[in-house]
Amino acid sequence: MENKFKFYNTLTRNIDTVIPHEDGKIAMYTCGPTVYHYAHIGNLRSYIMEDVLEKALRYVGYDVKRVMNITDVGHLSSDADTGEDKMLKGAKREHKTVMEIAKFYTDAFFDDCKKLNIKRPDVVEPATNCIPEFIHMIEVLLEKGYAYVAGGNVYFDTSRLDDYYVFSSQSEKELLVGVRDDVEEDVNKRNKNDFVLWFTKSKFEDQALKWDSPWGVGYPGWHIECSCISIKHLGIHCGGVDNIFPHHTNEIAQSESYLGHKWCGYWFHVNHLNDKSGKMSKSKGDFLTVSLLQEKGYDPIVYRMFCLQSHYRKPLEFSYEVLDNMSVAYKKLVKRIADLKADGTVDEGKFAEYKEKFCDAISNDLNTSMAITIVYDLLKDDTLNDATKRALAEDFDRVLSLNLTTAKVENPAEDTEVDAELEAYILEKIEERKAAKKEKDFAKADAIRDDLLAKGIVLKDTREGVIWHKA
DSSP, X not given: OTTOOEEEETTTTEEEEOOOSBTTEEEEEEOOOBTTSOOOHHHHHHHHHHHHHHHHHHHTTOEEEXXXXXXXXXXXXXXXXXXXXXXXXXXXXXXXXXXHHHHHHHHXXXXXXXHTTOOOOSEEEEGGGOHHHHHHHHHHHHXXXXXXXXXXXXXXXXXXXXXXXXXXXXXXHHHHTTTTTTSOOOTTOSSTTOEEEEESOOSOTTOSOOBOOTTOSBEEOHHHHHHHHHTTSOSEEEEEGGGIIIIIHHHHHHHHHHHXXXXXXXXXXXXXXXXXXXXXXXXXXXXXXXXXXXXXXXXXXXXXXXXXXXXXXXXXXXXXXXXXXXXXXHHHHHHHHHTSOSOSOOOHHHHHHHHHHHHHHHHBTOOHHHHHHHHHHHHTOTTSOHHHHHHHHHHHHHHHOSOTTTSOOOOHHHHHOOOHHHHHHHHHHHHHHHHHHHTTOHHHHHHHHHHHHHTTEEEEEETTEEEEEEO
């Protein structure tokens, strides 16, 4: 099965077959979180799909090593090297030290990953562990003439490259030339797309984390971190589409200048999760987290299934209505699998036939939607006995990680029962909500709806009035 796996490579703009540097072995690098706040579910869509990619590669026979960085210094609020350090921003917001913030939100991130069945990478490397490596790489770039010191900071000189915009077509490159005209100007830069490798001069004198360097006491820029950590073990580089420019573009620029040859040949990018107002972002204020979904009564695995039902390269729009439908579909799916008889002999021929179909789906640009369709197909296949169906579901779940054979199956009778006290409370709250809407107090009306949803009660407004049911 090896050498059949292919996905869309952002660098070549083609669906490329993966050819590893070392036969049978693949190294993956994931741009990890900047741990100044909780990850929202849009961030986590990328990590879910990268997790599926890793598990799919393992499933078809590769020995995979996956590395992730943790950005705990150097990521400014603007990708153009302006604004406040995000870690310092988080520390000020919560009146804690930067390292306290980093520890808390790193743990929170991996707790969310656990809820979503995202495997912890083999290597997790905080940026603050690698300061000597960053300094060495910058020294080499200066020696080679790819970097310069100005105003106390060290910058990468993008004019030294024949092709800086490596991810873009010619027409896109023409549009990108002026992409940073609207950002705060850094008078020290020779070219507007130059980027900081090391800061010693910053408008934030209270920058918490600083280290000695040949250029003065300071801290690294964001882009140098991923290059340095990933350069040791890299075959496939992963991230969200918002990382393509400038972050991954800058990584390639500094890494290939440092090495003196081509660097990473495969780039895997996951598209945005949107809501009705557009791309999800922490800058909007309120944002959806895994914990919030749980508070509203959703199993986090339902969100994972929601992501897998769409292709990773397509934008995905989130709504509670869609998640409600997905929750119903998920409960029915795991119940069908739970109802399969445990006894019987697995039909090895049929097992191999369906396994090949599944491998073809995940190996063909990670078609997770087709992979789930195959699960439904095998369940309704009358030529398969229950033992074979269950064995296949368990086998496919090594990639899908939807708890297909281990999920707790709710008793439908118990699920619809509501005691008299709760029913009275529901009806009272419906009337309160009705009055609030009449007074145009929509915040209160929404709060009542959310309160009931947290208790597992879904309200639906119809022409005939409000109806309710258990989630």
